[in-house]
Amino acid sequence: MPRPTSRYVCSACGAVAPKWAGRCEACGAWNTIVEEAAEALPGPAARGITGGRKIAFVPLAGESAPPPRTPFDIAELDRVLGGGLVPASVVLVGGDPGIGKSTLLLQAAARLAAGGARALYISGEESVEQVRLRASRLGLAAAPLALAAATSLRDIAASLEAERGVALVVIDSIQTMWLDALESAPGTVAQVRACAAELIRLAKSRGFALVVVGHVTKEGAIAGPRVLEHMVDAVLYFEGERGHAFRILRAVKNRFGATDEIGVFEMTDRGLVEVANPSALFLAERRGNVAGSAVFAGVEGTRPVLxxxxxxxxxxPGGSPRRAVVGWDQGRLAMLLAVLETRAGLALxxxxxxxNIAGGLRITEPAADLAVAAALASAATGRPTDASMVFFGEVGLSGEVRLVSQAEARLKEAAKLGFTAAALPRRPSAKGRALAVPQGLAAWEVGHVSDLVARIAGRAAGRARGAAGPRGER
Known part of the structure; x- marks a missing residue:
């Protein structure tokens, strides 16, 4: 057997380089090239692939039953997963250190075990005693959940092969697992890829659902090779700020459900508690008589959120004005500032x-442009926006306000929370069916961003201060 030779692999994207370099040519990341021992290929694989058998092709047309699901009985988690766990599926959960990944998965596994299913929790970062202490703080000590502390993939695979009737296996985390067949250290690209491939093979062959915790880099992406996200069936990111009690579980990939779906949780001394009505929670501390504030009617997945x-x-004070953004795209803010100054005459x-997006939520959809423009125009003119109005719409470079999807769902959520007016894009007469506006909600169609600025600048300050706010601020 030939001796292994060294190769250089990027820990960010998994690209292989012939020699060490400070910068990866594939992804552009700096100081991510690490040296690893290359695996020697067996003789037949090196010479070519032979001896295969013919595969069967079937027509595209046909009927397939929806996959069975096992709900956790945690509504926010089940929503993000598309209704619950699918047997033999693999879910990757990432997030910042201390954000609550282990707490959420311990609660979910304990809830599933309490319902009669066989659930296993394998920790590579904590001992069994540490996991028991956390379960005791969360009030889960009596749950029939099986625990283990292990990092050797060979031992874990042998144990899982011997188990019968397992519904869920949690691995916390994939970066701590190691395979003794590889000479590289745990957490390297080769180890993460090999360990994940073996665990996925076990999940598919044994039929249990696998949930894997993944570390993240300082940029917020899941650490390790990018191929890890392609191997799994669902990728969930756990977001939130340390200073906020809210945590957002966001699906960025889901083969069995909708992507960009979110679940909202609140961190308490009893663990993570699901939030059934996040719009009311995000607006609970709002004050409608302050300049520079506007309410955005957004949609995250299938859920409207205000x-x-x-x-x-x-x-x-200096020659270079500062632009600080929390919860929104900084490049889009720069574009919107240029549009407001050029098309609407605001000196910014x-x-x-x-x-700032209040509450710790991160907004990615372009429909937030109109709400951001309203907040900027209000701050520039010193005139508060209408406290009973919501805003949504995309703003183009010429200042026009463009249509966005799911306008009726946004309006229904606004009406449910007591708002009486909405600023939305102008709908062309040739668009087809008229927009269904809820009773008691006045819709103001905005065609250009200059119309929005003119309305905010022309409002009487006394009337703005005396306007009644939504239910959230009472």
Missing amino acids: VEVQALLSPS SGADVYL
Whole structure:
């Protein structure tokens, strides 16, 4: 057997380089090239692939029953997964350290075990005593959940092969697993790829659902090779700020459900508690008589969510104004500032701009443009927006306000929370069916961003201060 030779692999993307370099040519990351021992190929594989058998092709047309699901009885988690766990599926959960990944999965596994299913929790980062202490704090000590602390994949695979009737296996985390057939250290690209492939093979062959915890890099992406996200059936990111009690579980990939679906949790001394109505929670501390605030009617997956957009402008002491953004895209803010100054006549280039999405939620959809523009115009003119109005719509470079999807769902959520007005894109007469506006909600169609700025700047300050706010601020 030939001796293994060294190769250089990027820990960010998994690309192989012939020699060490400071920068990966494939993904552009710096200081991610590490040396690993290359695996020697067996003789037949090196010479070619022979001896295969013919595969059968079937027509595309046909009927397939939806996959069976095992719900956790945690509504927010089941929503993100598309209704519950699918047998033999693999879910990857990532998030910042200390955000609550282990807590959520321990609660979910204990809830599943309490319902009569066989659930296994394997920790590579904590001892059994540490997991028991956390379960005791969460009130889960009596749950019939099987625990183990192990990092050797060979031992874990042998144990899982011997188990019968297992519904769920939790691995916390994949970066701590190691395979003794490889010479590289745990957490390297080769180890993560090999360990994940073996665990996925076990899940598919034995029929149990596998949930794997993944570490994240300082940029927020899951550490290890990118191929890890392609191997699994669902990728969930656990988001949130340390200073906020809210945690957002977001699906960015799901082969058995909708992507971009979110679940909202609140961190308490008893663990993570699901939030059934996140819109009311995000608007609970809102004050409608403050300039620089606007309510955005957004949609995350299939769920409409109302959040407050806050903007603050202050004179810039230097020659380079600062742009600070929390919860939104900084490049899109720069574009919107240019549109407001060029198309609507707002002088914003000489001021420091601070933008915040209240509650710790991160907004990615372009429909938030109109709400951000309203908050910026309110902060620039010193006139509060209408406290009973929500905003949504995409803003183009020429200042036009473009249509967005699921407008009726946004309006229904606004009406449910007591809002009486909505600023939305103008709907062309040739669009087809008229927009269904809930009773008691007045729809104001905005065609250009200059119309929005003119309305905010022309409102009487006294009337704005006396306007009644939504239920969330009472």
